[in-house]
Amino acid sequence: MTDGRRTSRRSQAWFGAQGRSGMVYRSWMRNQGLGHEVFDGRPVIGVATSASELAPCNAHLTQVAEAVKRGVWQAGGLPLQFPTMATGETLMRPTAMLYRNLMAMEVEELIRANPLDGVVLLSGCDKTTPAMLMGAASVDLPAVMVTGGPMLNGKYRGQDVGSGTHVWKFEEDLKTGRMTEEECFFAEGCMARSHGHCMTMGTASTMACMAEALGMQLPGSAAWPAVDSRRMETAQAAGQRIVTMVEEELRPSWILTREAFENAIRVNAAIGGSTNAVIHLIALAGRVGVELGLRDFDDLVRAVPTLVDLMPSGKYLMEDFCYAGGLPAVMAELLGGKLLHGEQITVNGRTIAENTESAERFGPDVITRLDAPFQPAGTGIAVLHGNLCPDGAVIKQSAASPHLLTHRGPARVFDSPEAYHEVADDPDLDVDKNTVIVIRNAGPKGYPGMPEVSNVPLPTKLLKAGVKDMVRVCDGRMSGTGYGTVVLHVAPEAAVGGPLALVRDGDLVVLDVPNRVLRLDVDDAELTRRRQAWTAPAERHTSGYAWLYTQNVEQADRGADFGFLRGSRGHEVPRDSH
Numbered sequence: 354m355t356d357g358r359r360t361s362r363r364s365q366a367w368f369g370a371q372g373r374s375g376m377v378y379r380s381w382m383r384n385q386g387l388g389h390e391v392f393d394g395r396p397v398i399g400v401a402t403s404a405s406e407l408a409p410c411n412a413h414l415t416q417v418a419e420a421v422k423r424g425v426w427q428a429g430g431l432p433l434q435f436p437t438m439a440t441g442e443t444l445m446r447p448t449a450m451l452y453r454n455l456m457a458m459e460v461e462e463l464i465r466a467n468p469l470d471g472v473v474l475l476s477g478c479d480k481t482t483p484a485m486l487m488g489a490a491s492v493d494l495p496a497v498m499v500t501g502g503p504m505l506n507g508k509y510r511g512q513d514v515g516s517g518t519h520v521w522k523f524e525e526d527l528k529t530g531r532m533t534e535e536e537c538f539f540a541e542g543c544m545a546r547s548h549g550h551c552m553t554m555g556t557a558s559t560m561a562c563m564a565e566a567l568g569m570q571l572p573g574s575a576a577w578p579a580v581d582s583r584r585m586e587t588a589q590a591a592g593q594r595i596v597t598m599v600e601e602e603l604r605p606s607w608i609l610t611r612e613a614f615e616n617a618i619r620v621n622a623a624i625g626g627s628t629n630a631v632i633h634l635i636a637l638a639g640r641v642g643v644e645l646g647l648r649d650f651d652d653l654v655r656a657v658p659t660l661v662d663l664m665p666s667g668k669y670l671m672e673d674f675c676y677a678g679g680l681p682a683v684m685a686e687l688l689g690g691k692l693l694h695g696e697q698i699t700v701n702g703r704t705i706a707e708n709t710e711s712a713e714r715f716g717p718d719v720i721t722r723l724d725a726p727f728q729p730a731g732t733g734i735a736v737l738h739g740n741l742c743p744d745g746a747v748i749k750q751s752a753a754s755p756h757l758l759t760h761r762g763p764a765r766v767f768d769s770p771e772a773y774h775e776v777a778d779d780p781d782l783d784v785d786k787n788t789v790i791v792i793r794n795a796g797p798k799g800y801p802g803m804p805e806v807s808n809v810p811l812p813t814k815l816l817k818a819g820v821k822d823m824v825r826v827c828d829g830r831m832s833g834t835g836y837g838t839v840v841l842h843v844a845p846e847a848a849v850g851g852p853l854a855l856v857r858d859g860d861l862v863v864l865d866v867p868n869r870v871l872r873l874d875v876d877d878a879e880l881t882r883r884r885q886a887w888t889a890p891a892e893r894h895t896s897g898y899a900w901l902y903t904q905n906v907e908q909a910d911r912g913a914d915f916g917f918l919r920g921s922r923g924h925e926v927p928r929d930s931h
């Protein structure tokens with residue numbers, strides 16, 4: 354065409370169409386006050402926002418979207434904002450994780466079905482970040498992520514309090530009489546002082562850092578607090594950048610390579626990140642055809658110390674992390690130790706090495722150095738195997754008690770978290786500090802949705818006796834803000850007949866983290882007998898989304914994605930609707 358219009362652009366299949374169809378596509382858009390000139394072939398950028406008042410961590414994303422749109426206009430693109438569902442962690446029952454795959458499906462289909470050339474993904478709360486990345490990866494149009502940023506540090510009576518992490522602490526304090534109910538009410542408000550997601554290194558902050566480490570969000574942007582003006586500046590820059598990414602055809606499949614995932618896994622170890630990253634990264638890798646398994650998480654991190662002193666493993670919070678230099682400072686340090694692939698390309702078109710060249714560290718206590726780390730190498734996430742978890746299980750060593758990492762104790766088995774909670778306050782509960790609390794049927798299929806219930810609070814009678822930690826084993830997940838010696842993600846889960854289903858009260862459970870073993874001290878013949886007597890629990894869901902979920906969800910070691918969502922389905926323009 355002579356007017357410079359790019360007819361090859363995807364959006365032009367809609368807005369550049371002739372005749373009736375083109376008129377329909379353009380005319381209705383003009384009811385928003387758009388002039389005819391915006392259909393001239395400029396890049397059309399979807400601004401996918403998961404803003405929702407039901408997902409408080411994402412509630413401010415509408416404002417962030419405005420900044421993104423400003424950037425898109427500045428760079429000569431046409432921004433079109435659209436809502437996606439929001440899987441808020443705090444309100445959704447039975448668990449937000451049940452809906453991660455649904456949200457990923459929605460994001461994927463919305464991008465593909467619409468006249469978009471590129472997309473900016475606005476996320477915040479835990480599951481929203483992986484869901485958006487998974488969906489966008491399966492379409493593989495240029496995409497950049499902008500996470501909404503953490504809340505300001507919680508402040509209660511002169512001390513920093515971390516969202517999530519202090520909920521568990523306050524609960525214990527309430528149970529043991531160190532806090533009154535009134536004090537707890539007051540503390541609630543002190544913990545959530547501003548817009549934003551959890552400001553601990555929980556799953557939201559972890560996944561924001563993962564998006565940055567993978568190269569899917571602009572360098573330095575994971576840590577800006579939600580209410581910091583530079584969060585908006587970053588959003589605007591992302592809006593500008595996506596327009597150029599469309600010109601460059603820089604797609605997620607170029608960025609999300611095996612090396613990018615290796616970088617992310619190592620960064621997760623260095624930041625003391627959430628165990629949930631294991632599941633989400635494996636699921637995302639599945640979308641782009643990168644082979645990633647549980648063992649990678651163990652193998653790759655053995656040489657990586659924890660550099661960042663943040664709750665739940667340490668004492669600082671995301672605001673401190675931001676002022677200390679944020680993720681670029683951590684990545685520069687890892688790169689210096691040859692622990693990252695520096696040549697990996699990122700959304701800004703530059704490599705990890707280029708992006709971290711000028712990174713500075715301002716808070717030496719918050720972000721430590723490789724030669725004097727916050728916690729030594731080998732204290733991050735460990736992957737366990739053994740007859741209790743043939744397909745693996747996960748433990749976060751930095752959040753566990755060192756004396757329990759090698760432990761042998763009798764099992765006390767609960768068929769659901771509720772069954773445990775019913776008796777947890779019983780002063781005559783038959784447990785002592787050596788007991789291994791086994792919680793089952795909390796896996797992807799069994800719950801369904803694999804909730805964050807694994808770090809059940811200790812039995813009240815033991816808390817009162819001063820016991821601070823016990824070994825817990827579960828096929829569910831743990832909040833990224835949680836702590837304790839908790840073995841998670843046991844696979845296969847009990848509900849599909851994993852060995853966890855065969856454990857009985859009194860069986861000896863052997864936890865040997867240094868040797869990466871989780872074992873049941875029961876001989877094979879006995880386990881076989883029990884397996885023959887085992888019957889699968891009745892299907893709880895025979896219709897609806899929960900049925901679709903339980904029929905298709907894969908086990909934790911495969912990322913708990915739906916089997917049918919693996920891989921990319923591309924961005925071919927669908928057939929005309931008119």
Ligand code: FES
Pocket residue numbers: 410441442443477478479516517550551555557
């Ligand atoms: Fe949303 Fe923690 S509850 S980020």
Ligand code: MG
Pocket residue numbers: 442479555556557805832833834
């Ligand atoms: Mg969480």
